[in-house]
Each structure stands twice: as C-alpha cells, then as structure tokens.
Amino acid sequence: MIEIRDVHKWFGKLHVLKGISLDVHKGEVLSVIGASGSGKSTLLYCINRLEPIQSGSVRVDGVDVYDRKTNVNHLRRNLGMVFQQWNSFPHLTAVQNVMLAPRRVLKKSRSEAREIAVRQLEHVGLGDKLNNYPSALSGGQQQRLAIARALAMEPSYMLFDEATSSLDPELVGEVLDTMRLLAEEGMTMICVTHEMGFARDVSDKVAFFHEGTIEELSPPQEIFNNPQSEHTRKFLANVR
Amino acid sequence: MSFDYNFHWRPVFKSLPDLIWAGMTTLQVAALSMLIGIVLGLLLALVRMHGHGSYRWVATTWIELARNTPALFQLFFFGFGLGAFGIHLAPFYIVLCGLSFNNAGYLAENFRGGLQSVPHTQVRAARSLGMGIVRTYVSIVVPQVLRIVYHPMTNQMVWAVLMSSLGMLVGFRELSGETQFFASRTFRIFEYFAVTAVLYYIIVKIILGASRLLAWRLFRY
Amino acid sequence: MSATAPTATFFSSFSSKDLLFLGEAALNTLQISAISIGLGTLAGLIFGWLLYEGKLWATLTLAPILDIFRSVPLIIQLVLFFNFAPIIGLRLDPFQSGIIVLTIYTAALVAHVVRGGLESVGEPLHRAARSLGMTYWQDTFFVVPPIALRAVFPSWVGVALGVMKDSALVSVLGYVELLKASQILITRTQEPFIILLCAGAFYFALSFPVARYAAYLERKWAV
Ligand SMILES: Nc1ncnc2c1ncn2[C@@H]1O[C@H](COP(=O)(O)OP(=O)(O)OP(=O)(O)O)[C@@H](O)[C@H]1O
Ligand SMILES: [Mg+2]
Numbered sequence: 001m002i003e004i005r006d007v008h009k010w011f012g013k014l015h016v017l018k019g020i021s022l023d024v025h026k027g028e029v030l031s032v033i034g035a036s037g038s039g040k041s042t043l044l045y046c047i048n049r050l051e052p053i054q055s056g057s058v059r060v061d062g063v064d065v066y067d068r069k070t071n072v073n074h075l076r077r078n079l080g081m082v083f084q085q086w087n088s089f090p091h092l093t094a095v096q097n098v099m100l101a102p103r104r105v106l107k108k109s110r111s112e113a114r115e116i117a118v119r120q121l122e123h124v125g126l127g128d129k130l131n132n133y134p135s136a137l138s139g140g141q142q143q144r145l146a147i148a149r150a151l152a153m154e155p156s157y158m159l160f161d162e163a164t165s166s167l168d169p170e171l172v173g174e175v176l177d178t179m180r181l182l183a184e185e186g187m188t189m190i191c192v193t194h195e196m197g198f199a200r201d202v203s204d205k206v207a208f209f210h211e212g213t214i215e216e217l218s219p220p221q222e223i224f225n226n227p228q229s230e231h232t233r234k235f236l237a238n239v240r
Numbered sequence: 241m242s243f244d245y246n247f248h249w250r251p252v253f254k255s256l257p258d259l260i261w262a263g264m265t266t267l268q269v270a271a272l273s274m275l276i277g278i279v280l281g282l283l284l285a286l287v288r289m290h291g292h293g294s295y296r297w298v299a300t301t302w303i304e305l306a307r308n309t310p311a312l313f314q315l316f317f318f319g320f321g322l323g324a325f326g327i328h329l330a331p332f333y334i335v336l337c338g339l340s341f342n343n344a345g346y347l348a349e350n351f352r353g354g355l356q357s358v359p360h361t362q363v364r365a366a367r368s369l370g371m372g373i374v375r376t377y378v379s380i381v382v383p384q385v386l387r388i389v390y391h392p393m394t395n396q397m398v399w400a401v402l403m404s405s406l407g408m409l410v411g412f413r414e415l416s417g418e419t420q421f422f423a424s425r426t427f428r429i430f431e432y433f434a435v436t437a438v439l440y441y442i443i444v445k446i447i448l449g450a451s452r453l454l455a456w457r458l459f460r461y
Numbered sequence: 462m463s464a465t466a467p468t469a470t471f472f473s474s475f476s477s478k479d480l481l482f483l484g485e486a487a488l489n490t491l492q493i494s495a496i497s498i499g500l501g502t503l504a505g506l507i508f509g510w511l512l513y514e515g516k517l518w519a520t521l522t523l524a525p526i527l528d529i530f531r532s533v534p535l536i537i538q539l540v541l542f543f544n545f546a547p548i549i550g551l552r553l554d555p556f557q558s559g560i561i562v563l564t565i566y567t568a569a570l571v572a573h574v575v576r577g578g579l580e581s582v583g584e585p586l587h588r589a590a591r592s593l594g595m596t597y598w599q600d601t602f603f604v605v606p607p608i609a610l611r612a613v614f615p616s617w618v619g620v621a622l623g624v625m626k627d628s629a630l631v632s633v634l635g636y637v638e639l640l641k642a643s644q645i646l647i648t649r650t651q652e653p654f655i656i657l658l659c660a661g662a663f664y665f666a667l668s669f670p671v672a673r674y675a676a677y678l679e680r681k682w683a684v
Contacts, residue, residue: 050364073370081368087361091383091461100379101369133461146365153369245548308668309661310626312640317661320644320653398532405534409633416537430544437533437541444532 001025002157002190007046007056009039016042018212019056024190026156029183031199031220032192034209035235040192041084043209044159047190048072048079060157077105080150084162086142088134094121094145095130098152106153113152120148124178140171144178151182158182160191196239200224208232252431255422262418263439269407269414270400273336277343277396284348285355299348306345311403314338319410331412339400346399350392354385387459394451398444405440415439479646483656486642487663493638494625497560501567501624502617508568509575523572530569536630538562543634559631563624570620578613579605611682618675622668639663 002024009017016039024030032040045051047058049065049072058065065075089097098117102108108116121127124144126137134142143163150158160179164172176198183189183202193199199206200220208216208223210231216223227233287299306314315338318329329337358381366376408416415436423432508527512519530538543558553561586608590600632641643660647653 048368050367073372076368076370079368081365083361083365083368085359085361087359087365089362089365089380089384091387091459093461101371104375104379105370135461149369304669305661305665308622308672309664310629310640312629312632313626313657313661313664316640316644317657320647321657324652324654402534405536406630408536416534419537430541430548433537433541433544437537440534440537441529441532 001061002047002188003057003059004043004047005057005059007043007053007058009042009046009051009053016212017046017053020212020214022207022214022217024157024188026188027186028205029187029189029191029203031203031206032190032209033194033196033199033206033235034215038209039212040209041161044081044161044190044192047159048076048081073105077153078155078157080147080153080155080158082143082146082150082158082160082163084165086134086139086146086166088137088142088145088149090134093131093133094126094137094148097134097145098149101149102152116152117148120152121145123151123181124148125174138171139167140174143167143171143175147175147178147182156188158187158189160189160193162192162194165194194239196224196236208235210235247431248428249431249435251422251426251428252435255432256435258422259415259418259436259439262413262415263443265418266401266404266407266414266416267443269332269335269339269412270397270404273339273343273400273404274393274397276336276340277347277400278393280340280344281347282351284344285351288348289352289355302341303345303348306342307349311338311342312406312409314341315406315410331407331410331417334410335404335407335412335414338406339403342403343396343400346396347389347393350389350396351385354388355381357388358384390451390455390459394448397447397451401440401443401447479650479656480659482646483639483642483659486637486639489636490625490628490638490663493556493559493563493631493636494628497563497567497628498621498624500560501564502571502621504564504568505571506575508572509579512572512576513579527569527572530566531573535562535566535627536633538566539630539633555631555634555636558634559628559636563628563631566627567620567624570623571617574616574620575609575613578609578616582608582612615675615679615682618671622672625667626664 002022004020004022007017007020008015020043022030032043034040042051046053047060047065049058053066060075060079063070063075065072088094089100092100095114095117098120099110099113102113102116103110106113118127118130121130124147126141126144126148129137129141129145134145137145147158147163163179164175167175172195176195179189179191179198180202191198191203203220205217206220206223207214208227208229208231210229215229216227216232218228223232224236227236284299284303287295288303291299315334318334318337318341322329362380362384363376366380367373371379404414405416407414408420411417413421419432419436423429426432508523511523512527515523539559539562542562543553543555546553546558582605586605587600590604591597595604628638629640632638632644635641637645639660643656646656650656
C-alpha cells in the first residue's frame with residue numbers, strides 16, 4: 001500500500017503541498033480531481049520521488065521513499081507512471097519503447113523483453129503497431145504506448161497524471177477504456193483526471209484537491225452526489 | 241602575360257599520386273580534429289550549461305573566441321603565439337590544435353542547442369521507469385541529440401577540410417601545402433591549384449555522400 | 462608565404478608607429494570586407510531568388526556552379542583566380558582579385574541562405590497572398606520579402622561575419638590586411654603575443670557584438 005503522511009512541498013516560496021495525508025490500499029483505484037495548479041501532478045511526482053519534499057513521509061509497501069538508503073531506481077520499477085504530455089521516445093519503435101526498460105533496468109534478455117513488450121502492446125490494443133515509430137501513431141495510441149511501457153515493468157502501482165487531457169476528444173475514449181481494463185484486472189491506481197465520468201465509474205475513492213490540501217476524500221457516489229465542501233461543490237458545478 | 245598562355249598539365253598529372261596522398265593527410269587531420277572537437281565540444285557545452293564560476297568562464301571564452309576570430313588567427317596563435325612562450329609546435333600540430341580549437345567552439349554551440357531541445361519530460365519518463373541518470377543519457381538523450389546535431393556536425397567536418405588548407409600558410413604539407421610545394425617548383429601555379437580545387441571538391445562530395453548514407457542507416461524515424 | 466616561427470625575445474620593439482601600421486591594415490580589412498559583403502549580398506539575393514523561382518533550370522545550372530564555391534577552400538579560390546586572371550589578359554592587383562573572389566564567395570553563401578529562407582516561408586505565403594487576389598509581382602515584392610528577411614537575416618549576419626573573418630586569407634595574394642600586417646610586424650619586432658592580441662581583439666570586437674545581436678533577434682523573431 002501507499003501511505004502518504006503530512007507531506008509538505010515548496011517550489012521556492014510557493015507552498016504547493018500543504019500537509020497531504022492519504023492511504024491507497026492494494027487493488028484500490030483513487031481518482032484525484034481539482035483545479036489546475038492545485039498540486040495534483042506534484043503529489044504524484046512525490047510518490048516516486050521525481051520531486052523532493054521538504055517534510056512528511058511517503059511509504060510504498062512499507063519502504064520509506066525519501067529515506068536516503070532507498071534505491072529510487074529500484075522503487076520506481078514498482079510504480080508505473082503515465083504523463084500528461086505524451087512522452088514516448090521518438091527515436092524508438094513502439095516495441096523498442098516498451099522493451100527498453102525491461103532490458104536495461106530489469107536486465108532481461110532481448111527475446112524475453114520483446115515477448116513482454118509484444119504482450120503489453122497487445123494488452124493495450126497496439127498489437128498491430130509494433131514497428132511504428134511514435135511519429136506514426138495518434139495521440140491516443142502514443143498514450144496507450146506509454147501505458148504499455150509502464151506495464152512492461154510489471155509494477156504493483158500505476159500513477160496516471162491526466163493521461164487524457166492533451167488528447168483530442170475523440171481519442172480520449174480509447175485511453176480511458178485501457179485504464180478501465182487495468183482497474184478491472186485489479187491494478188492499484190492513482191489517477192489524476194478531469195474525466196468525471198471515469199472518476200465516478202471506476203474509482204473506489206475520489207480526492208478533491210484545493211490549493212495544496214485534500215479538501216474532501218470520499219467514495220464517488222458521495223462526492224459527486226453530496227459534496228460536503230463549498231469548494232468541491234463549486235468545482236463540480238464548473239466542470240459539468 | 242596574355243592570351244597565348246600555354247597550359248602544361250603533364251607535371252601536374254605526374255604528381256597526382258603525391259597530391260592524392262596529401263589529400264589523405266588532409267582528411268586525416270580534419271577527421272582527427274573532429275574527433276577531438278566532438279569530445280571537447282561536448283565538455284564545453286556541458287560546462288557552459290551547468291558549470292560554475294571560472295570553469296564556465298573558460299568554456300564561454302573558448303567558444304566565443306573560436307567563433308568570433310578568423311581560423312587563420314587561431315592557427316597563428318598556435319604557431320607564433322605559443323612561440324612567444326618558447327613552445328614551438330610542428331606544423332602538423334599547429335593545424336591540428338587550431339582546427340580542434342575551432343571545431344570544439346562551433347560544435348559546443350550545436351551540442352548546447354541539441355541538449356536544450358530534448359524536452360525534460362523525456363528525462364522524467366525515463367527516470368520514472370527506473371533508469372539511472374547515465375542510462376537515461378545513453379539510451380534516451382544522446383540518440384535524440386545526435387539526430388539534431390548530425391547535420392551541423394557534417395557541415396563542421398566539411399569546414400574542417402576546407403580550413404585545413406590554411407596548413408599551407410604554416411608549412412604543413414597537406415593537400416594545399418603539397419600543391420604549393422609543387423607549384424613553386426614548377427611554376428605551373430594555375431594548373432596545380434586547379435587540380436587541387438577539383439580534389440577538394442571530390443573530398444567534400446565524398447564526405448557529404450558518406451554522411452547521407454550513414455544518416456539513412458541511423459535515423460529511421 | 463609561410464613564415465618561419467620567430468624565436469621569443471624579451472626585447473620590446475613594438476612602437477606606436479607599428480600600432481598605426483596595424484590600424485591601417487585593420488581599415489583595409491574593413492574595406493575589403495565591406496565591399497565584398499555588399500556586392501556579394503546583392504548578387505546572392507538575386508541568385509537565391511533565381512534558385513527558388515527557377516527550380517529546374519536553376520537547379521541544373523546555377524546551383525552546381527555556386528556549390529563549387531562552397532566546396533573548395535577560399536584560399537585555393539584566391540590563388541587560382543589570381544593566377545588565372547593574367548591568362549585571360551586581366552591585369553588585377555591583389556586587392557581587386559580579393560574583392561572579386563570574396564564577392565563571388567559571398568554571393569554563393571548568401572544565395573544558399575536566401576533560397577533556404579524563401580523555401581521556409583515562401584510557399585504558404587505565396588498561396589495566401591495569391592488567394593487574396595494579389596498579382597505575382599505584388600506578392601513577390603511586398604509580401605514575401607519582409608517575412609523572408611526575418612528568416613534570412615540571422616544566417617546572413619553569420620555569412621557576413623564569416624566573410625569578414627575569411628578576408629584574412631586575401632593575405633596569400635600579398636595584400637596587407639590585418640593578419641598579414643600582424644605577420645610582418647611579428648617577423649620584424651619579435652613580439653608575437655602582443656601583436657596577435659591586438660589583431661584578435663579587433664576581429665573579436667567586431668564580430669562578437671554583432672553575432673550576439675543577431676542571436677538576440679533570432680530568438681525574438683522566433684516567437
Ligand atoms: N518545477 C516547478 N517549479 C516551480 N513551480 C512549479 C513546478 N512545477 C509546478 N509548479 C507550480 O506548482 C503548482 C502546482 O503544480 P501542479 O503541476 O502540481 O498542478 P496541477 O494540479 O497538476 O495542475 P494541472 O491540472 O494544470 O496539471 C503550480 O502553481 C505550478 O505552477
Ligand atoms: Mg498536472
């Protein structure tokens with residue numbers, strides 16, 4: 001499980017995370033919603049230590065992420081991440097994109113890595129695009145490629161940072177379907193999202209972020225039908 | 241002199257093998273200066289981007305001097321200039337140092353541009369997969385930079401060949417120096433330099449052709 | 462042509478008269494560069510436009526000819542032309558020969574840059590202008606140039622500065638520009654370091670600010 005305790009983070013003078021505490025259990029799907037700039041992406045980066053924090057603690061399966069003795073590269077294998085910007089590696093084909101980390105990080109053999117890559121690409125519906133370069137893939141396909149790339153490390157957790165928000169509307173569906181599929185298979189996921197439909201249908205819990213704090217954390221039916229806080233109500237009214 | 245000039249090509253063709261050998265020397269010194277230039281240029285670019293204090297100052301000064309003074313001046317510096325301190329380099333080393341100094345300065349700016357144009361999100365993505373910083377550079381950043389700087393690097397190689405002709409002014413017997421040597425012995429200056437011009441043209445075309453072939457093999461995306 | 466490396470000496474014989482000599486030579490450098498850059502740019506603009514418009518015809522004739530001047534060392538071009546002129550009965554001094562070769566050299570480089578610039582902005586603009594009902598000549602003279610200018614100007618500055626620096630090579634013909642003068646003084650006074658410092662500083666003071674300004678404009682115009 002992921003345990004976040006009283007995390008504070010500053011970017012210079014900007015207090016971005018103001019004491020975040022959160023638990024995500026095995027098999028749970030947590031959706032994080034909130035206004036732009038409220039610190040949602042930053043929180044994800046703090047879970048796999050892509051950003052330093054100033055106080056508090058993060059534990060993944062009992063391992064202290066910010067302990068100096070913790071091997072981050074080791075830790076990150078277990079935390080797949082998909083970013084808002086499609087950042088497939090442009091100089092590698094789809095299958096090479098997915099193979100790279102299993103080969104170089106997990107030290108799998110070429111054929112083994114390729115096997116994993118093909119399996120994951122088929123999993124996300126890109127079985128027929130193995131040898132395409134990203135430039136020959138649509139945004140939605142690139143985003144699914146990114147998901148396959150993360151899954152190839154066989155992580156226990158997946159972190160999605162607005163995986164659909166830079167996609168054309170007609171491409172959002174295919175990526176959300178892939179994410180739904182993962183949730184059904186029992187993957188533990190934290191999804192920062194602006195897709196309220198997805199948050200409502202798929203998640204076990206929804207966290208509403210407001211200016212660096214978690215303003216409200218409850219099951220989707222409650223937060224969407226009966227929001228407790230004024231800010232949540234306003235936000236939901238605006239996004240609908 | 242008037243229109244009744246008689247062209248004498250025979251002596252030139254007789255010494256053609258020597259000229260072609262000298263052409264090899266030209267290629268050699270140019271290629272060597274490129275290798276040194278690439279290594280130093282990469283260092284200069286990294287120091288200019290991330291270095292501090294006097295390191296950064298040295299890198300910036302080097303780059304700006306290389307780009308804002310004539311190549312011949314740079315050669316003179318490694319010739320007479322170092323002579324002032326009692327260091328007398330052989331002509332080959334004067335040319336090699338001059339060209340390497342110049343290449344490093346120009347390439348550094350190309351590399352800097354290339355490094356800056358690889359988005360930071362690429363590094364983030366690689367790190368999030370558990371790749372270390374070295375692995376990220378080797379597998380993700382460098383291949384992308386290489387593609388961006390490939391064309392400028394080819395141009396710089398051509399420049400290095402053209403610049404190496406300055407060797408003739410410091411007594412180095414590369415293609416131009418050798419040509420001058422023969423020309424001044426036989427007084428067929430025009431004929432010799434005309435053939436040498438053709439040889440340079442061929443060398444440049446070979447480099448560009450080889451570069452295109454290699455690019456076609458390397459960059460499939 | 463090749464100077465023997467002088468031995469270092471501690472006896473300073475560098476005088477103000479020598480400085481004047483260097484100054485005059487610097488003016489020669491400026492003069493020969495300015496004339497060649499001016500004329501070469503004019504010719505280069507025309508050639509570049511021909512290359513862009515004349516497509517097939519120009520690609521077959523003009524392009525390969527201009528390409529030669531970019532594929533043969535300038536120093537070879539200079540020696541070749543200087544020795545070729547008398548063969549066809551032209552009596553030229555080093556200055557005139559230098560101007561002619563540098564001008565053609567500049568023109569070849571500028572044509573390349575201009576063609577690239579026109580190609581990068583030309584097509585869509587042409588179409589837009591023509592769709593607004595402008596004639597070919599209207600859009601060739603009033604629409605494309607101001608925008609192509611922005612695309613070309615920074616590279617043109619690079620070419621011009623390059624020619625200014627390359628003008629040092631006219632010294633092989635015996636023309637006393639800045640570097641030749643430095644060489645003469647070094648041989649006479651045995652003060653290589655200070656003399657090279659002066660010469661280098663002159664080129665640098667000319668090139669560096671202009672190059673910086675061009676880079677600044679390029680950045681500004683990019684957005
Ligand atoms: N590297 C950084 N340096 C400085 N400030 C940053 C940095 N990254 C983010 N910020 C600031 O931190 C705040 C939170 O950013 P964050 O990206 O976490 O917001 P977000 O909730 O993900 O917003 P969005 O929905 O727009 O992605 C913002 O004000 C942002 O400007
Ligand atoms: Mg964000």
